Amino acid sequence: MKILFVADPLESFVTYKDTTFAMMREAQRRGHYIAACEPRHIRWLRGQSVQAPVRDITLTGQAQDWFSVQQDRTAALADFDAVLMRKDPPFDSEYFYATHLLEQAEREGARVFNKPQALRNHPEKLAILEFPQFIGPTLVTRNADDVRQFHTEHQDIILKPLDGMGGMGIFRVGPDGMNLGSIIETLNQDGAQTVMVQKFLPAIAQGDKRVLVIGGKPVPFCLARIPQGGEVRGNLAAGGKGVAQPLSARDWEIANTLAPILYSRGLLLAGIDVIGDCVTEINVTSPTCFQEIQQQTGCDVPALFVDALEQALLPETS
Template identity: 75%
Template sequence: MHLLFIADPLETFKIAKDTTFAMMREAQRRGHTLAVCEPSQLSWRSGARVHAQVREVALTGRADDWYTAGPLRQVALADFDAVLMRKDPPFDSEYFYATHLLEQAEREGARVFNQPRALRDHPEKLAIMEFAQFCAPTLVTRDAQEIRAFHAEHQDIILKPLDGMGGMGIFRVGPDGLNLGSITETLNRHGAQTVMVQKFVPEIVQGDKRVLLIGGAPVPFCLARIPQGSEVRGNLAAGGKGVAQPLSPRDWEIARTLAPILHARGLLLVGLDVIGDYLTEINVTSPTCFQEIHAQTGCDVAHLFISALEAAVATLP
């Protein structure tokens, strides 16, 4: 297959842990050819197909100079066997517009994973609200009084922006309510922006687990991202320690319930975040942790993913 990866610049990859790199390495190992572009290189001229300025790349197997790249050339997305949207959040207006170009490319015959409409329909924090049976008490609002009432009810809460990533903008407010007003004003911008508020789950000390779903099936190991020191966030980007472990019975329950539903909606790869017994996020833009799980357990997640991608492409017209 000829694969196009739409991603952040290759120069920014940390290949020792980058999941997109692991996908590319496994794809090349199987004989597939690789091309890359950034979302800014997508274009659509009236009366023509959606194109991108792409570079053909080959991985060298070296830690430095880890890839070689050909010259830029313009190619229609529909001419690739598969297009993988792997741009990191935030899901801002430019990401939103990119999904519309990708959806047009689908109408022209492109096979895009995850499907653009599914990316738009599953904002990563809001998406959990559909599955309330698995969630801790949660409030989505821009109203400061509602937030105060939620805190009065639950005492120990987490507040976070809907468009954050990597643990950015996450605050904990305990029973004393210290700085709740200031934090609310910062996050909701005096009522102009919506905030998610959740009851604090003390099991965070055991890790914020990333549970992966591939092709409608759970990966049997997750990565528990454990906060370090006085930090409340387990995100690896916030200094959390990643410890791979088998799924717990509750992890399996959540994963087996959501996997077929999300797969049927066009989501080939999903990363569920689970703290204790509670689902806290559904990540669909560029789920990670492939390499950490593989290194610690021997479970080759990239192998599972490329196999699922091959099967998905084979079933599409």
């Protein structure tokens, strides 16, 4: 099988924890052929297929110089058996445009995972609104007065931008309302930007759990990202400590409900973020935590993913 990874620059990978690297390693172990490019390399010219300059690579097994380039060439995306869109957020305009180029490649016969249309239809903060039975009190608005009213009702709240990643731009405001006006101005920009406001969930002290669903099925272990040193954010990028643990009964309920729905829409892999009993985000662009879960529990998440990818590529039978 020939697999093209559309990702950030290979030179930027931190291989001991990078999920895309873990996917590549498992794919190569099975004898699959690996190539890589960046979203900025994808191009389309009338009369031609969607193409990109790609690097055919082999993983070396070394911590440094972890890949070797076998060949640099230009290839049509449809020439690969699978195209994996693994560009990290933010989901900005360039990411959006890349999904349209990938969708054109689909029309030419490419198999893209996750599906470009599904990536556009499931913004990671807003996707939770479809499942109100699993989320805490939440408000999405541009209106500053709405935010103030929400704070009056719930007292302890979290505010965040819709396009943030890794915990960036997240604020907590307690019952005293300290700095609420300034935070609203920063995030809302005088009504120009939509913000998400949620009731603070004290269960964050036990971690912001990343529950992975692959091929319509939950992975039996999650990674609880636990805030450190008085920080309110559990994100690993914000200094959180990752602790792998079995799914709770509530985690299973959430994952078993969402997994088949997301898979039916073309999302081979998604990461559901859960604090306590509540879903806070549904990550679809470039979900992570494969290596942390595997290293701490022995659950071979990369193998589960490549299993699901191989199954998805099997010809349909009537």
